[in-house]
Amino acid sequence: MIPPPITVTCLRHLIGCRVQYQGIPCRIIEVLEEGPILVLQEAVCHQAIQPDQFGKARRRAPQTLEVNVQDSSGRISPAFLALGVLPLLSSP
Template identity: 40%
Template sequence: MKDLLKLLESLIGREATVDGIHCEVIEILEAGPRVVVGQMDGEHVIQPDQHGEPHRRVLQTFTLPVLNDEATDIHPVIMTMAGEPLSSRIREALLEQHRLP
């Protein structure tokens, strides 16, 4: 798991345009693991506090699982953000952990 997390952490700061949205990897969450991607420009959304009350306006963030919906490969957004050869290295780490078929 540590090898996978190190590979994912190397994504932090990478930028890409995915589906017309300019975004950047801003954090890796160990649980899952998951990749947090932040929108770099565009409309601000209202961020709620822990009670669900409106708190402030921020650019939108997305928390993505490492695997796609079918759990057969890397999530396509993460694959785009990683590019080659990092995508291949992440895929190898997932195979070693028996997370991919």
């Protein structure tokens, strides 16, 4: 049985879910259509210095991470599988 394709619409249902990424507690905050890519925000209190558009340090902000849903061959990426959200996806 071939699993249904993962659509951006399905991925958007994951926004707000808490996940572990490489041992770091995170929350899914956005889905980028190109890729597609999940954008995660660290849930821990430590904040990184965020540069402005010119590269100058301006403020402290929670660290964000990007996880590709598919690898370069079009298969589900190991990083996405490690998040454990595949069972949460529903059809559009």
